[in-house]
Amino acid sequence: MTLHEIDAWFRSFLRMGDYAQDPSQNGIQIQNAEPDTKQIQKIAFAVDACEETVSRAARLKADMLFVHHGLFWSREQVITGTHYRRIRAFIEADIALYACHLPLDANEEVGNNYGLARRLGLQKLERFGLWKGMTIGVKGEFPEAADLNEVLRRLFPHGEKPLSVLPFGKKTIKTAAVISGGAGGDVSQAIEQKIDLFITGEIGHEQYHEALENGINLIAGGHYQTETVGVALATEKVKRDLGIETVFIDVPTGL
Structure with missing residues (x-):
């Protein structure tokens, strides 16, 4: 399945349209280089999009990272500093970022x-x-x-x-x-x-x-501990229903 096909599949049961007031930009936040043709072979799952999760996803050779807390929220943010470094890491590794906040809660x-x-x-x-x-x-x-x-x-x-x-x-x-x-x-x-x-x-x-x-x-x-649940369940659903290889990246914050 391509990135856009996987996006349509997630939207079919996560009902993102029901959460229009969610401050998160749910769905594809960073696409890969060929979202209509490249086949997604492995999806990594994590609670947070950050430098550590994307670097570990890259080492695991994941094509996509699904997170609960993405990088883009309701307000526009200039792409400098930490925000730039995180986005650069996704683009350099050609890893798509997919976020699902309140719909996953x-x-x-x-x-x-x-x-x-x-x-x-x-x-x-x-x-x-x-x-x-x-x-x-x-x-x-x-x-x-x-x-x-x-x-x-x-x-x-x-x-x-x-x-x-x-x-x-x-x-x-x-x-x-x-x-x-x-x-x-x-x-x-x-x-x-x-x-x-x-x-x-x-x-x-x-x-x-x-x-x-x-x-x-x-x-x-x-x-963190109460929000590992959804990404873990989504990990199992993708593996079971789509047959795509999945991996959960655990980065506990202690908070």
Whole structure:
């Protein structure tokens, strides 16, 4: 498949048109030299587009890098300094850059939020978390009430550590809502809906007292750690459905 054919395939199920208010420029951000003819043999996947991920993709001889956080956002940016060096690395290696931000957070099949919800074992899943007219998160119920330690064990099955845990709500948790990344401010929506636990990637100072005063449990699992889920699921889908060789490039930030 060519780059443009793969773009059409991603758009067919990621529904990028539903996220017009997304600040990310979703889709092809940097094309390869021959987007209509060159066959994509290997796709690398990563959370962030940066010098490290593109250099590792080049060493792995990938034709394309799919990321959650791309290089181009809503405002125009001059191509100087770090931004220039990153773009130059893609062009010199003839690696296409493909970004998928909010559509990858929200997708029911390969999204960060639904992926985390399934990892937790949540049932009766419903969309949750409105931002600029777009619903990007998910909420659900545990089939049996769980405590925070059990939730953390499911959330981080390989022993990863969350950034912070605020155990200010019920000891036995029945309902949870999930929005990956930097959605700490959306704890207010979980409070309004009387949800027992809110899970996101990172929170701000002000969320401590908001959670405490409203009696809700909150887990900040790490921006990076909560957003490896979608790219990993997309990696497997491409391999399974398209038969294209894939590789996941892990560049943890600790944040």
